[in-house]
Structure formats: structure tokens, C-alpha cells
Amino acid sequence: MTRDADSLKGDTHAVLDHAVRSASVTRAVAVERGAIAQLPRLVAAAEAPRACLIVADPATLQAAGHATIAALRDAGIAVAAPIVLDEAPRVKPRIDLARDLAARFAREDSLPVAVGAGVISDVTKCAAGIAGIPYASVATAASMDGYAASGAAMLDDGFKRTFACPPPVAVAADLDVIAQAPPRMAPWGYGDMAGKIVAGADWMLADATGEDPIDSTAFALVQDHVRHWLGAPAAVAAHDVVALRAMMEGLLVSGFAMQAHGDSRPASGSEHQFSHLWEMDRIEIDGEPAAHGACVGVGTVAMLALYEWLLAQDVAAMASGSLPAARDPHRVEAEIARAFDDLRLAASARNEMLAKLERDRYRDARVRALACAWPTLKARLAASIVPAATMEGWLGAAGAASHPADLGLSLAQLRRDYRRARLIRRRYTILDVLEDFGWLDRAIDALFAPGGFWSRLARGKEVVTRASRALP
Numbered sequence: 485m486t487r488d489a490d491s492l493k494g495d496t497h498a499v500l501d502h503a504v505r506s507a508s509v510t511r512a513v514a515v516e517r518g519a520i521a522q523l524p525r526l527v528a529a530a531e532a533p534r535a536c537l538i539v540a541d542p543a544t545l546q547a548a549g550h551a552t553i554a555a556l557r558d559a560g561i562a563v564a565a566p567i568v569l570d571e572a573p574r575v576k577p578r579i580d581l582a583r584d585l586a587a588r589f590a591r592e593d594s595l596p597v598a599v600g601a602g603v604i605s606d607v608t609k610c611a612a613g614i615a616g617i618p619y620a621s622v623a624t625a626a627s628m629d630g631y632a633a634s635g636a637a638m639l640d641d642g643f644k645r646t647f648a649c650p651p652p653v654a655v656a657a658d659l660d661v662i663a664q665a666p667p668r669m670a671p672w673g674y675g676d677m678a679g680k681i682v683a684g685a686d687w688m689l690a691d692a693t694g695e696d697p698i699d700s701t702a703f704a705l706v707q708d709h710v711r712h713w714l715g716a717p718a719a720v721a722a723h724d725v726v727a728l729r730a731m732m733e734g735l736l737v738s739g740f741a742m743q744a745h746g747d748s749r750p751a752s753g754s755e756h757q758f759s760h761l762w763e764m765d766r767i768e769i770d771g772e773p774a775a776h777g778a779c780v781g782v783g784t785v786a787m788l789a790l791y792e793w794l795l796a797q798d799v800a801a802m803a804s805g806s807l808p809a810a811r812d813p814h815r816v817e818a819e820i821a822r823a824f825d826d827l828r829l830a831a832s833a834r835n836e837m838l839a840k841l842e843r844d845r846y847r848d849a850r851v852r853a854l855a856c857a858w859p860t861l862k863a864r865l866a867a868s869i870v871p872a873a874t875m876e877g878w879l880g881a882a883g884a885a886s887h888p889a890d891l892g893l894s895l896a897q898l899r900r901d902y903r904r905a906r907l908i909r910r911r912y913t914i915l916d917v918l919e920d921f922g923w924l925d926r927a928i929d930a931l932f933a934p935g936g937f938w939s940r941l942a943r944g945k946e947v948v949t950r951a952s953r954a955l956p
């Protein structure tokens with residue numbers, strides 16, 4: 485065990501067990517070395533005996549698929565020939581692919597078993613949901629939090645959407661497999677986990693404004709433990725099994741929190757709006773699409789910087805002062821037209837902003853409620869967030885992307901994307917608070933001004949970025 489991982493000795497298995505017991509669909513989970521051998525037992529705990537059908541890609545078939553088939557057959561479970569999804573340059577989570585897969589599932593009376601990480605997990609989940617059948621999951625990397633979540637992040641006509649579909653009935657996360665995953669994947673998981681800090685703060689703001697009341701069970705599942713899960717970044721980078729176990733448990737618990745709450749609010753706030761935006765913009769790193777967790781990590785630093793700015797403002801004074809003029813729908817429409825060249829993305833953004841505009845009649849009430857709650861809320865927010873520069877350091881130690889430069893994005897693009905990010909999802913976050921107060925442009929200007937957060941971080945970053953590029 486590395487020294488960094490010593491801090492993870494505190495046991496979060498009990499948290500995971502508790503989350504599984506209260507889950508609505510998932511019945512059995514194993515996070516341990518050799519967990520694939522447990523799959524027959526996990527499946528039996530959830531489902532009547534039936535044949536299984538593996539869904540994998542060529543890499544995950546090698547890494548875990550063959551072992552999964554052997555474990556099931558050893559237990560006397562029939563296994564059909566695996567479905568190996570193989571597209572150049574790689575499989576994408578397209579909704580039409582899930583529909584094709586669902587048609588195949590419907591023809592076979594088998595339990596699909598997703599053997600893979602983000603894409604394989606989401607496509608199989610979505611397909612099983614369309615077919616109306618249960619499925620199981622063998623997690624092959626600690627790279628994202630979607631394994632145990634309801635809903636799959638799918639590409640529909642180029643737009644990233646979460647499709648409602650049930651989570652798996654059983655999950656096996658084999659640490660021997662996860663430790664052998666490509667080294668960039670656990671840092672993606674760390675980035676996705678870092679986002680929970682912002683997601684929690686955004687939910688507090690949405691709760692205080694009356695937009696989205698906190699579900700205390702789902703909130704606590706993530707927020708009571710997220711600092712523990714983020715506590716050993718260097719051990720994550722080193723693929724320390726203790727650290728990977730804690731990460732995997734945290735990612736699964738985050739999924740269970742979403743499962744319990746019914747949507748992604750417990751694990752996804754404004755930081756994920758950056759990641760969804762960048763994924764839709766198809767940004768690439770060295771010719772590869774930027775990974776979800778990499779984008780979330782950078783989005784997290786960006787939003788934490790915004791939180792630090794908000795916490796320095798006299799929010800309470802807003803209740804007594806006069807509020808800015810109401811938002812003009814024509815200006816919102818013009819901004820959407822400028823922000824998205826792609827007409828489909830613009831149409832989707834229009835839809836999301838329409839939902840926000842319809843709630844603008846509550847804007848004054850939101851501002852006053854927040855100003856009124858501010859003295860106590862400010863203290864809770866300050867205790868719950870992590871300084872942006874600290875988070876940037878944690879992400880760097882984990883080997884994760886932490887700065888827009890790591891995604892090939894300039895500061896000018898990031899600056900523009902602070903405004904664009906709020907256009908793509910109706911979920912109420914700090915971006916909407918700042919807009920309600922008429923402070924969004926002021927806040928963004930402050931972050932990019934000389935001496936502001938991004939100008940301070942940019943100087944040291946050149947060195948860090950060059951150093952990280954030298955790594956294999």
C-alpha cells in the first residue's frame with residue numbers, strides 16, 4: 485500500500501452495503517480482487533436462473549470477457565456467443581446502436597452482461613431498458629460513476645442526453661481487472677468523482693432557492709464521503725489496489741445515489757455541463773475524443789473558482805437592493821444562435837432554456853430566498869467546497885486533466901464556455917444563481933482579469949502541461 489493510500493484505511497464498504505440495500509433495482513455488488521468469480525452468485529441473488537449473453541468490445545473481451553464466460557460456465561450457466569461491439573475508431577454510445585442491440589436481446593431469452601466501462605455499460609443498459617429486460621454489469625475500469633446509476637448517457641443525433649433506463653441487477657467490479665485497465669482510466673474516474681464537490685454545492689443553492697429540494701438520503705450518500713474518496717490522488721495514479729477499491733466504491737455509491745433519487749442531481753451539477761458541452765463540441769486530446777471524467781475534472785476546477793468568487797460577494801445585501809431587469813427571451817434566443825453552429829444543438833439548448841425561462845417568474849423569490857438563507861448557507865458552502873487551486877493540485881496528483889490546456893482548450897474558449905454551459909441543461913446551478921443576480925458576466929470577468937483565478941493558474945500551468953506531455 486502506498487503512503488497516500490493509508491488515508492483510505494477507513495472502511496467505506498459499509499456505505500456501499502447500505503447503498504445496495506436501499507437500491508431499488510440492484511440486488512448484489514462485489515468490489516474485490518477476483519470478483520468475476522462471484523458473478524454467478526451475484527446474478528443468482530438477483531435473478532431466476534437463466535442463460536447469459538456477454539456484451540463487450542475487443543479490449544474488454546480480452547481483459548474480462550473470457551474470464552466472465554468461464555466463471556458463468558463453471559457455475560453451470562449457459563452462455564451464448566458474446567456480442568463484441570467493434571467500430572473504428574471506437575464504439576460510441578449511439579442510441580441507434582442501443583436499438584439494434586435491444587432487438588437482439590429481444591430475440592434471445594438471456595440476461596445481458598455488460599463487460600466494460602462507460603460506453604459498453606451505457607449502451608447495454610440503454611438496450612436492456614428498451615428491450616424491457618434486466619441486465620448485469622462487470623466493471624472493467626474505475627473510470628466513471630454510471631455503472632450503478634439509472635439512466636444512460638447516449639448520443640442522440642450528436643446531442644448527449646441521459647436516457648431513462650434501469651440500472652443493473654448485479655455488479656461485479658474485479659480489482660484485478662481494474663488495476664490492469666489503461667492507466668489514463670482511473671484518473672478519469674477521479675475527475676468524475678471530483679465533480680461531486682460542485683454537484684453538492686449546486687444542490688444546496690437549488691434547495692435554498694426552492695428550485696430543487698435536497699433529498700437528504702441521496703445527498704448524504706455522496707457528500708458525507710466524497711472527501712474520503714478523493715483523499716489519495718497519488719495512490720490512484722499509482723494504481724494502488726486499496727485506492728482503486730475506494731474509488732470504485734465511491735463511483736458505485738454515487739450511482740446508487742442517482743438510482744435512489746431518480747435522476748443524476750446527486751452526482752452531477754454545473755461541472756458536468758462543461759463536460760457535456762465539450763463532449764458535444766467533440767474536443768479531442770491527441771486525436772482521441774476527450775474522456776468524460778477528464779472534462780468533468782477541468783469543469784470542476786472552473787466551477788470551484790466561480791464558487792470562490794460567489795462566496796466573496798455580499799449576497800445578503802441583494803434582498804434589500806433593487807434587482808436587475810428580468811431576462812429578455814429574445815436575447816437568450818440570440819445568444820443560443822451565436823453559441824451553437826450546429827442547428828440540432830441549438831434546438832436542444834432552446835428547449836432547455838425554455839424550461840428555465842418559464843420559471844423566471846420565480847426569479848425574485850429565488851433571489852430573496854437565497855439572500856435570506858445566505859449567512860448559514862455561506863458557511864455550509866464554504867465547508868463543503870474545495871479551493872479551486874487545491875482541487876487542481878489533487879487532480880494533477882491523480883494524473884487527471886486539471887486545466888483547460890490539458891483538453892487543448894484556450895482560456896478564451898473556457899471564458900466563452902462559462903456562458904455556453906448554462907444553456908444546455910435546465911438543472912438549476914450556480915450559473916443560474918449568478919444570472920438571477922445579474923452577476924454572471926461580472927464573475928467571469930473577475931476570473932479572467934489580471935490577478936484573477938485563471939491568470940494566476942495559467943503561469944505555473946505551462947510547466948505542468950509540458951511535464952505531463954513527456955509522460956508515456
Ligand SMILES: [Zn+2]
Binds near residue numbers: 752756776780
Ligand atoms: Zn459523470
